[in-house]
Amino acid sequence: LxxxxxxxxxxxxxxxxxxxxxxxxxxxxxxxxAAIGEVIGATAGVGFVTLLLLGLAVAHRTRRTTVLARFADxxxxxxxxPGWVAxxxxxxxxxxxxxxxxxxxxxxxxxxxxxDEGPLANPAHYFILVxxxxxxxAGMLAVVLPLDEDPGPASVKITKHWRAPVGGLLIAAAxxxxxxxxxxxxxxxxxxxxxVTLWGPxxxxxxxGAGLSLIGQLVLEQEGHAATTASGRKPDARPAxxxxxxxxxxxxxxxxxxxxxxxxxxxVPQFRxxxxxxxxxGAAGFALVAARLVGGRGAAVGAAVFFLGLRGVISLIVGxxxxxxxxxxxxxxGSAVVIELLALTSLVRSPMAFGAxxxxxxxxxxxxxxxxxxxxxxxxxxxxxxxxxxxxxTVPVAVCAGLCGxxxxxxxxxxxxxxxxxxxxxxxxxxxxxxxxxxGLVATVPDDARATVALTPxxxxxxxxxxxxxPATVADDPAWxxxxxxxxxGLVVDRLERTGPGTYRSTEPVPVDGDWKTLLRVHDGRxxxxxxxxxxxxxxxxxxxxPAEATSTRxxxxxxxxxxxxxxxxxxxxxxxxxxxxxxACSLALIIxxxxxxxxxxxxxxxGTFDQESPIAAQEQGxxxxxxxxxxxxx
Amino acid sequence: MTGAYHGAYDVVLAHHPLITALPFVxxxxxxxxxxxxxxWRDRREDRVDR
Numbered sequence: 001l002x003x004x005x006x007x008x009x010x011x012x013x014x015x016x017x018x019x020x021x022x023x024x025x026x027x028x029x030x031x032x033x034a035a036i037g038e039v040i041g042a043t044a045g046v047g048f049v050t051l052l053l054l055g056l057a058v059a060h061r062t063r064r065t066t067v068l069a070r071f072a073d074x075x076x077x078x079x080x081x082p083g084w085v086a087x088x089x090x091x092x093x094x095x096x097x098x099x100x101x102x103x104x105x106x107x108x109x110x111x112x113x114x115x116d117e118g119p120l121a122n123p124a125h126y127f128i129l130v131x132x133x134x135x136x137x138a139g140m141l142a143v144v145l146p147l148d149e150d151p152g153p154a155s156v157k158i159t160k161h162w163r164a165p166v167g168g169l170l171i172a173a174a175x176x177x178x179x180x181x182x183x184x185x186x187x188x189x190x191x192x193x194x195x196v197t198l199w200g201p202x203x204x205x206x207x208x209g210a211g212l213s214l215i216g217q218l219v220l221e222q223e224g225h226a227a228t229t230a231s232g233r234k235p236d237a238r239p240a241x242x243x244x245x246x247x248x249x250x251x252x253x254x255x256x257x258x259x260x261x262x263x264x265x266x267x268v269p270q271f272r273x274x275x276x277x278x279x280x281x282g283a284a285g286f287a288l289v290a291a292r293l294v295g296g297r298g299a300a301v302g303a304a305v306f307f308l309g310l311r312g313v314i315s316l317i318v319g320x321x322x323x324x325x326x327x328x329x330x331x332x333x334g335s336a337v338v339i340e341l342l343a344l345t346s347l348v349r350s351p352m353a354f355g356a357x358x359x360x361x362x363x364x365x366x367x368x369x370x371x372x373x374x375x376x377x378x379x380x381x382x383x384x385x386x387x388x389x390x391x392x393x394t395v396p397v398a399v400c401a402g403l404c405g406x407x408x409x410x411x412x413x414x415x416x417x418x419x420x421x422x423x424x425x426x427x428x429x430x431x432x433x434x435x436x437x438x439x440g441l442v443a444t445v446p447d448d449a450r451a452t453v454a455l456t457p458x459x460x461x462x463x464x465x466x467x468x469x470x471p472a473t474v475a476d477d478p479a480w481x482x483x484x485x486x487x488x489x490g491l492v493v494d495r496l497e498r499t500g501p502g503t504y505r506s507t508e509p510v511p512v513d514g515d516w517k518t519l520l521r522v523h524d525g526r527x528x529x530x531x532x533x534x535x536x537x538x539x540x541x542x543x544x545x546x547p548a549e550a551t552s553t554r555x556x557x558x559x560x561x562x563x564x565x566x567x568x569x570x571x572x573x574x575x576x577x578x579x580x581x582x583x584x585a586c587s588l589a590l591i592i593x594x595x596x597x598x599x600x601x602x603x604x605x606x607x608g609t610f611d612q613e614s615p616i617a618a619q620e621q622g623x624x625x626x627x628x629x630x631x632x633x634x635x
Numbered sequence: 636m637t638g639a640y641h642g643a644y645d646v647v648l649a650h651h652p653l654i655t656a657l658p659f660v661x662x663x664x665x666x667x668x669x670x671x672x673x674x675w676r677d678r679r680e681d682r683v684d685r
Binding site for chain 1: 670
């Protein structure tokens with residue numbers, strides 16, 4: 001009788017589900033294109049802003065208005081820096097906060113509601129695009145502003161009477177690169193279908209451009225400082241203000257580099273878990289080492305606290321505030337404390353060695369603290385099966401990141417090591433990062449493995465599940481065996497409870513109707529596989545419904561075929577490789593531009609110009625006569 | 636461009652990437668082009684002066 005009642009209820013549930021699906025099918029989201037009205041509206045809005053800014057810039061350069069100069073001077077007076085640094089810096093900071101909010105909101109919308117109805121149909125996209133456009137505009141503002149002031153020896157000649165700070169050019173380049181990702185993303189979707197993952201190549205362009213614009217910001221900041229010193233004036237900015245600005249820049253860098261981890265923060269990673277500690281240690285090694293070496297005592301902890309504060313607030317706005325899935329976030333404080341403690345030793349006087357050892361400690365002790373933190377707050381905590389491979393990937397990446405952080409700090413202080421060494425470190429670091437990432441991306445699906453899922457109705461459109469894996473060895477020591485339901489108006493991730501060899505049961509009901517896409521996901525070592533529990537029909541991509549059945553036995557398939565249902569997996573491999581190479585070329589161009597800019601700043605500015613107030617400089621002055629680890633300032 | 640049925644009304648969709656790039660990317664390209672043109676004119680005047 002119980003069985004019959006359950007059966008009737010289940011059929012009723014399926015009937016409800018089918019009705020809902022039919023109704024919703026009439027409102028199928030298109031899988032490509034942008035509504036022309038949205039294109040016209042956005043073009044008019046941004047066109048107006050562009051004309052306004054261009055008009056102001058031309059009037060400023062031809063001395064027909066002092067509006068820009070007065071705004072810049074006012075910003076400069078408040079922070080004790082030249083106006084051409086202060087106003088663009090403020091604009092970069094605000095723009096990046098807008099873009100960051102847009103990015104996290106966008107990711108949560110995709111996780112909770114699925115693909116976009118078009119590139120301009122998603123409200124979060126406007127925040128991203130406006131933010132990135134204003135980053136570009138801020139860089140151009142720094143280029144345009146210096147009129148009667150020399151923007152320092154690293155500046156670039158535009159005309160006989162116009163020199164632009166190299167930092168401004170780098171910020172504009174990073175913003176431009178990020179914006180280019182937008183039309184390329186549209187091309188990508190046309191070629192390969194919508195890839196609903198953060199790690200689509202063109203999506204990465206948007207994030208990378210935003211994050212790396214802060215290197216330009218740091219360069220601009222130092223150029224202003226150097227220009228003031230070179231003009232014979234004492235820098236007006238108080239040490240505490242300078243410390244705060246550098247902490248904010250490198251804390252912002254930590255935020256930018258952490259966006260790459262967002263799928264893990266939400267609990268819907270489409271790649272192996274072992275990549276998460278690698279990314280956290282890489283971001284921490286780079287940003288925290290640079291923060292400590294540029295900002296001095298307390299700057300690494302300051303950058304981590306800045307990260308937790310700003311990212312925490314935005315997570316709360318996106319999650320509880322807007323009612324979307326809430327992202328978790330890494331801690332970074334353990335790594336920051338380790339870096340601060342290391343800086344109490346004499347190693348801090350040899351920045352490259354400090355970077356290498358700091359990276360090593362971040363990759364080991366820092367990763368240990370992040371592992372404990374993941375048990376407390378992460379939706380998918382780290383597991384023992386990834387320990388060895390995790391360390392093999394995390395430690396080399398963290399060491400290289402620490403070295404690059406040290407390079408950045410030396411570059412912006414005019415003390416870059418000889419070019420051959422600097423280039424070798426940068427290229428080797430990129431290769432190590434690429435190798436570790438490539439290893440992390442290798443995932444397999446076991447042959448002839450299947451799962452039997454028995455559903456028990458648990459409310460309208462909801463069910464609990466009992467799962468039997470065949471063979472049971474599919475998940476010997478799994479990172480996860482879970483039911484994930486997403487894109488139906490929220491996110492449910494249920495880590496299943498093991499009841500015996502190869503058998504699991506759910507701990508909470510999951511939705512199995514409407515727009516929800518519900519999957520059984522298994523990850524163990526290199527195994528990353530899924531099987532559908534319920535998938536709705538989708539007219540726009542000609543996909544049929546996979547019904548939720550009382551008992552079903554289905555084979556495992558690669559996760560992306562289910563998680564990225566809109567993606568066209570039949571596109572030729574060579575076309576995908578060629579398109580990826582185009583994106584890679586754009587990315588390398590940005591990295592080369594940034595390296596050139598930092599190198600130019602370092603070579604053009606006499607050693608000792610910077611930061612007499614910096615604790616590092618003070619330590620080094622006390623060590624006059626002692627050979628450093630590096631050969632400074634060689635052009 | 637094509638029409639897609641969306642709920643109770645038809646929406647005209649722009650499918651060409653150049654159209655979807657119009658709002659944010661084209662203005663940036665125009666600004667970069669303007670600065671490039673200024674640099675080119677300055678260098679040309681330099682050559683003429685010499």
